[in-house]
Amino acid sequence: MSTTPTSTIKKHYRLFRPNAISNSVASRYQKPTHYFGFIPEPAIENFFTGRIWSRHNTPFPPAKIETYIIRGYFEITSAVTTKPNLKCRRCLNEQRQKFISFHCAKCQKTCHYCRHCITMGRMCSCDELILWENELPRSRIQKSHVKFTWRGKLTVHQQKAADELLTSLKQNHNHLIHAVCGAGKTEILFAPIYASLKAGKRVCVATPRTDVVLELYPRFQQVFQNIMIHALYGGAQNDTQFAQLILATTHQLYRFENAFDVMIVDEADAFPYTYDEALQRAVMKAKKADAPIAFVTATPSTKLLIQQRNEKWGYSFIARRFHGQLLPVPRYQALWNYEKAFHKQKIPQKLKNWVEQRLQNHQPFLIFFPTIDLMEQATSLFQQIEPTIESVHSEDPDRKEKVLQLRNEERKGLLTTTILERGITIKNVQVAVVGAENLIFTSSALIQISGRVGRNVQYPTGDIVFFHHGITMEMDQARKKILEMNRYE
């Protein structure tokens, strides 16, 4: 069995919290000075356990928070520490160019704020964050009440991966689940998560994509009952309860520290997680120092695979979909000068034929576009063929609804950006990529997109076509990897 990379994790963790207590504000309050006989209110404990929060902007009356501060229940820190260099205490960003310095009206000095996590509210060097110092009393975690109501059956491959993951988590080992699109990754997580919850552990399932949180939340609510589950994403309501199971976008982890006993990162390779070291640090910060991380993905980066091997994490590999059928293999179709055609208000003929074929066969379809601009030009043209065709992109507030309408057969097809490359399942969906040669379509994006096809056991096959203006290495690599998976027994 593999050895624990705990020492590495601890070392990293220390790196992430060097100035935690050393700043001048914190030293004003000696800790711990919990007053004898004082019992903290459950509501305060429930909310703050594992959270790092703005001192002056909590869901509780400020005077109440101050009484807890005086009693030493909170660690206090500047939102942006300045020594030895600028560092955001919330997202751990240290890149100088991501800080803005300005004359601050509040402190009458030059103050700094971090641009990197500004979407969570502006915090500058004279603002303070508070961090609850204690663990929640064990009795508060309703471990004996968790009810596991999933009655599905795992395939042999899924069962093996679930057992392996459970073993890793029990031993606090990191783990990588590398499973093709449609292998049934979420079901693999159920039993190991249940075991962790039953053991009184706090579990986080983090994913870079809001859509994935929204897709997972109702499924988890169904499977785990008698337990508080929170779904956290940009724009979600702030819940003040203590949740033993949290589904969150990786961004939301900025608000946690030392909180989780088990951390699962789903779709570990999805944008922006892979490109953003701050998000990776957020994962490390949000979990407890010796808590294991499990990564789950169909398309692990080379870096992740190397790390898994070097640090001897647990590893599960599934090349087969849950229904046992092969992965649909993308075919290429040249669509020369498609951009010009759209500019001239014309749908390229081959693409038009493809759509008409889908309509005739009553098959729902997704067409991926490289840019919002091009997609919007195309939308009105497609609507002339079929008025229910719509388009979605990341800023579209109605995106959830439109996908639902496609699923319910109220719409025949959707045009989309890469926003729908993962996390969605639509029965019998047929998929086309327009401009597959565009740089935005990396091999993993193309594998994920191809992975939308044939997921349903009643419709295990389907068409996936890359319409292109020239074949790229990324396209070839995607195709090669899919064929490779199909060769495994």
Ligand SMILES: [Zn+2]
């Ligand atoms: Zn920040």
Ligand SMILES: [Zn+2]
């Ligand atoms: Zn200031």
